[in-house]
Amino acid sequence: KNQVEQSPQSLIILEGKNCTLQCNYTVSPFSNLRWYKQDTGRGPVSLTIMTFSENTKSNGRYTATLDADTKQSSLHITASQLSDSASYICVVRWSNDYKLSFGAGTTVTVRA
Amino acid sequence: GAVVSQHPSWVICKSGTSVKIECRSLDFQATTMFWYRQFPKQSLMLMATSNEGSKATYEQGVEKDKFLINHASLTLSTLTVTSAHPEDSSFYICSAHGLDYEQYFGPGTRLTVT
Numbered sequence: 001k002n003q004v005e006q007s008p009q010s011l012i013i014l015e016g017k018n019c020t021l022q023c024n025y026t027v028s029p030f031s032n033l034r035w036y037k038q039d040t041g042r043g044p045v046s047l048t049i050m051t052f053s054e055n056t057k058s059n060g061r062y063t064a065t066l067d068a069d070t071k072q073s074s075l076h077i078t079a080s081q082l083s084d085s086a087s088y089i090c091v092v093r094w095s096n097d098y099k100l101s102f103g104a105g106t107t108v109t110v111r112a
Numbered sequence: 113g114a115v116v117s118q119h120p121s122w123v124i125c126k127s128g129t130s131v132k133i134e135c136r137s138l139d140f141q142a143t144t145m146f147w148y149r150q151f152p153k154q155s156l157m158l159m160a161t162s163n164e165g166s167k168a169t170y171e172q173g174v175e176k177d178k179f180l181i182n183h184a185s186l187t188l189s190t191l192t193v194t195s196a197h198p199e200d201s202s203f204y205i206c207s208a209h210g211l212d213y214e215q216y217f218g219p220g221t222r223l224t225v226t
Binding site: 036041042043044089093098100102103104105107 | 116118153154155156213215219222
């Protein structure tokens, strides 16, 4: 069973609208949780990184939240743009080594 | 900082031939590099962990004789797909371990075996 579950699998939104992506994880103990944006045919690019003690982190129009008690994270995209169309991957790093656990990603399609 | 490059960005090769993919950390030294494979609409799957100057550690189910990894310097790791077959067609991504113990990903290499 994957230790990082993301939902929804995909979503379509209109340009200018907001959306929220979810990530639930069971990795324990964990060091940090990252959200990556991956454009088609490109490598992942880090958007935010949060440690156990952080609840929220913003990067422009991207805001990530973390609830370490419930092991849930979300990524909120504000005022979406066409360039936001990509796969968004939730990645959790184990605290006892360097290994990463990847979610399957949420594919976001922004339409004009 | 923390830039990782890959070369080539895409490659097409014939079945039975071998192809080498390079992964370089451009502005930092990486004692550890990782190789991932990603199939369409799937997430990244770790293939192997490469440590400078030592043998790579392969994940279960990954054939070490087929996917040869060399990490000869602190800034370069190579993945050679030997006797490639169409089922090896995939997107290969490397990452490098920085001094902050975080992984920085390369842009990926699209391999198509015909």
